[in-house]
Amino acid sequence: GENVEQHPSTLSVQEGDSAVIKCTYSDSASNYFPWYKQELGKRPQLIIDIRSNVGEKKDQRIAVTLNKTAKHFSLHITETQPEDSAVYFCAASMGNSGYALNFGKGTSLLVTP
């Protein structure tokens, strides 16, 4: 959606390196920020999410940081593996109701062995 900008659109890293994807949002009422991974031909699947009252959240090799003042949040993947190759989407809730999400346009991540 136009309210969420995501960069970069493509990212290529070598296996073992870290990958960072950044998103900005415009709706100051947004309070929920999930990240989805979509493999080719498959449906998007939630990998991690964060609420606006938390600055950072980590789950094994993935972490998300949120700067609510600057309205940006980032996905960090450490020790990347070839199976991390996919399209990643960030999203922000529409207002604080949380029902609907605005998605970024996606980042195609390629991890080369």
Place this chain on the structure above:
Amino acid sequence: NAGVTQTPKFQVLKTGQSMTLQCAQDMNHEYMSWYRQDPGMGLRLIHYSVGAGITDQGEVPNGYNVSRSTTEDFPLRLLSAAPSQTSVYFCASRPPDRSLSHSPLHFGNGTRLTVT
């Protein structure tokens, strides 16, 4: 639970034809939504519903109608298909938020629609 079920998986229409994309969930989720996914455009919200009898427009509602007569079903109707509606359509649902916890969105497997 079967989760979110979309039918059909693939569909080819001619310009001007009508059809309904089906979406059903068996998780008693209040919230259901339809997104379309186009290359380089991410996922764009078409319509959503926060409960039976309630629907609202998303970012790209033109050319699509929805209804929510039951909690389980949320069909998407194309009254007169156009080539610009060629896309992959995803239905998604989620339950209401619990205290201090945001419920995640569950996606169906998608319907790939081609309009010639």
